[in-house]
Amino acid sequence: MEKQLYYVNLNPISMDTISNVRVNDGQLIEYEIEATEEEKKDFEKLLHEVNRHDVELGNLFSFRHFDETASDTDKNEYQAGLNDVYDRLYELGTAETKAKVKEIHLQNEDDHMPGL
Template sequence: MDERKLPFYVNPKGDINTVPADESIHLFEVHANEGEIEQLRGLFEKLHEHNKKEGKDLFSSSTHFDEFNSDLDRRQDNELMFEIYRQIYMLGTEKTKAEVEEMGVIPKLNELR
């Protein structure tokens, strides 16, 4: 397996590209090997799947209005978001790290854990 780190550009929706795409969308530049980028892709996929599952329950009174399940869903989302931003930070360029630090997202998500 090739362990060279290559540049990738990640947008907040979870798209990961090898070239910067639309300049109107904020991108985080990271440098990662194939294993690291697949791990990040997997985290975004888990988040998207979890959000799809939550959407299906929108009209189910047995789950949608259950505060315990709602808290559990929020906690799961927060855990996934924490891990995504942690990965972006760890793999990010100095500029990306500064942007994530400026956002204050990691300490806020960490408080919600």
């Protein structure tokens, strides 16, 4: 299957949409990726899952006392999901995107060290 150029943004409001059209918005950071239709759909699914976890309504309002352990678990799960997003972004990214990801250290270096 042939790869096409797509644009990804990590804005939580629109993070789960990958577009084939660049949005010229100075407030929005877009990353270019080259992906097949299947790779694009898989990446969109990952983005949707991570974005949905970030805004789970049950975690926003609760009648029970604040549970710091549950909060830490949620944060860790969300961060693990973001790490997966950054890894996929790097994997599918154009040379320019890969350079941006490296430059701003979006990937978790610990995930890529042998023996850890």
